[in-house]
Amino acid sequence: MNIWLHRISHCYEVAKPLLEQNYLTIGFADYVKDFLKYGGDNKAVWDHFEADIESIYGASFRPRHNLKKFLFEFEVGDQVVIPLWGAFSVYKIIETAKPLTSLPKEVLEKMNSKVFIDKDGLLSVRRNGTDIAEIDLGFFIQVEPVKLNIPRDGYCSSALISRMKIRQATANISDLVLVVNDAVNRAHTNNRIDFHYEASKAMRKVLINTILDKLNDRDFEKLVQWYMKKIGATETTIPAKNEPGKYDGADADVIANFELLKCIIYVQVKHHVGFTSDWAVNQIARYKKQKDVPDDAYTRMTWVVTSAEFTDETKNKAQLDGVRLIDQHEFANMLIDAGLDGINNAFS
Numbered sequence: 001m002n003i004w005l006h007r008i009s010h011c012y013e014v015a016k017p018l019l020e021q022n023y024l025t026i027g028f029a030d031y032v033k034d035f036l037k038y039g040g041d042n043k044a045v046w047d048h049f050e051a052d053i054e055s056i057y058g059a060s061f062r063p064r065h066n067l068k069k070f071l072f073e074f075e076v077g078d079q080v081v082i083p084l085w086g087a088f089s090v091y092k093i094i095e096t097a098k099p100l101t102s103l104p105k106e107v108l109e110k111m112n113s114k115v116f117i118d119k120d121g122l123l124s125v126r127r128n129g130t131d132i133a134e135i136d137l138g139f140f141i142q143v144e145p146v147k148l149n150i151p152r153d154g155y156c157s158s159a160l161i162s163r164m165k166i167r168q169a170t171a172n173i174s175d176l177v178l179v180v181n182d183a184v185n186r187a188h189t190n191n192r193i194d195f196h197y198e199a200s201k202a203m204r205k206v207l208i209n210t211i212l213d214k215l216n217d218r219d220f221e222k223l224v225q226w227y228m229k230k231i232g233a234t235e236t237t238i239p240a241k242n243e244p245g246k247y248d249g250a251d252a253d254v255i256a257n258f259e260l261l262k263c264i265i266y267v268q269v270k271h272h273v274g275f276t277s278d279w280a281v282n283q284i285a286r287y288k289k290q291k292d293v294p295d296d297a298y299t300r301m302t303w304v305v306t307s308a309e310f311t312d313e314t315k316n317k318a319q320l321d322g323v324r325l326i327d328q329h330e331f332a333n334m335l336i337d338a339g340l341d342g343i344n345n346a347f348s
Helices: 012-020 029-036 042-057 064-073 105-109 158-163 174-189 195-214 217-230 279-291 312-321 328-338 343-347
Strands: 003-006 023-026 079-084 087-093 115-117 123-127 131-134 139-151 170-172 235-237 254-258 263-270 299-306 324-326
Touching (some): 003 174, 012 023, 029 042, 042 064, 064 170, 079 139, 087 174, 105 115, 139 174, 158 174, 195 328, 217 254, 217 263, 217 328, 263 279, 312 324
Antiparallel strands (some): 003 170, 079 087, 087 139, 115 123, 123 131, 235 254
């Protein structure tokens, strides 16, 4: 399946109402007689196309490439993007091209008798009641809507917006198939592009790679400590590895005290790639248990922050022990939301 861009700005006063009836049009009315003289033999039309076009429009007539695509390259099942003012519509091709002399009579009848096929077999329009003007539309393709009037703002990427600005009337834009499909899906679900989400997703990849490539275990602990300060911790510490009073593998790498909230967060920090096992949950859960002070005013919470991801066993263990797990993706998002200003202070 190909994706095409096709403009209907040519003879818009007729092309637009025809499109509203699911008939996509193109100009080149002067070529219709030459097209018909081969009696529907598409191979003969193809074989004589360049010579016939040259005899009518001249050898250097570049717009002939638009007609060539419309007649010979548009296929059933292809999709067509139609740029509109501030929006665009997407259609699916259900029949290949035909001359406008084949347009069903009922289609013209729906256009208030203003548009008709004249004695020469060409499309004409009545203006001001009596004036008759030929309309330079020669061919049509029957289409069906995929999604109509999709706003450009908030529903499609800059790549598609830029492509809709190209000067060609007809172009193959199949390289943007994923972009077009995304825009259609967003329009169907009324799901505008979330700039914060898209920007965070791109930044998140960079942050994760930087954490893994540029920091060591100690630096990552300092980064977690800095984050706690950034979000309002009154006091933060990185306990000594040989801290007295802990046993049976209990351990915390960062402790953050939020005095106004009467909340203390114990954090086990893991800097590595791959997956973090449930041992990290055991370490921080045992640490909290050993540090609990009965009947004081503080609520104690436990986190495990990792530069990796978590196994299913770890997730199950954390749920049982009431430990919050923060993997590489969530921590990167937390840093982004907190803001990176002053982050170098974490390592000074």
